[in-house]
Amino acid sequence: MPLILGFAFTLFTAAVVILGDYLIKLAADDGQTMTSPLVIIGCCLYAASAMLWFFALQHISLSQAGVAFSMFTLLALCAIGVIYFGEVLYLREYAGIGCAIMAMILMVRVA
Numbered sequence: 001m002p003l004i005l006g007f008a009f010t011l012f013t014a015a016v017v018i019l020g021d022y023l024i025k026l027a028a029d030d031g032q033t034m035t036s037p038l039v040i041i042g043c044c045l046y047a048a049s050a051m052l053w054f055f056a057l058q059h060i061s062l063s064q065a066g067v068a069f070s071m072f073t074l075l076a077l078c079a080i081g082v083i084y085f086g087e088v089l090y091l092r093e094y095a096g097i098g099c100a101i102m103a104m105i106l107m108v109r110v111a
Contacts, residue, residue, distance in 0.1 A: 006059030007068055013052040014072035020045035022080060029085075067107040071100040 020042040027038035056065050078097060081087035 002059040006056050006065065009052055009056035009059065010065050010068045011072055013049050013056055014069050014076065016045050016049040016052060018073060018076045018080070020049070021077060022084075025085070064107050067103050071104045074100045 022042075023038045023045070024042040027036050027042070030038075032038060053065070053069075056069075060068075075097065078089060078093065082089060
């Protein structure tokens with residue numbers, strides 16, 4: 001159960017960070033300043049994610065959390081970039097996605 005709880009907190013932390021990234025990207029693409037509401041909300045979400053990260057680390061190792069966070073973030077940001085911002089993925093990006101998934105599989109310790 002601690003493993004599942006740790007990965008759940010990690011996933012939720014990643015989701016909060018991704019939402020912050022999305023808001024900051026919207027502000028950047030719109031030419032808004034660093035003091036715009038979107039940037040401020042994005043930064044507040046980053047701060048909240050630090051507290052969530054603390055809870056994740058109570059249940060899984062830093063290496064497990066780091067790999068899971070990186071994988072969740074990579075996959076979600078790639079999808080958001082393609083779907084909402086019209087970005088194109090090339091072979092290198094697909095290889096990176098595959099490596100992230102393999103790293104996650106290798107890092108999971110079932111105890």
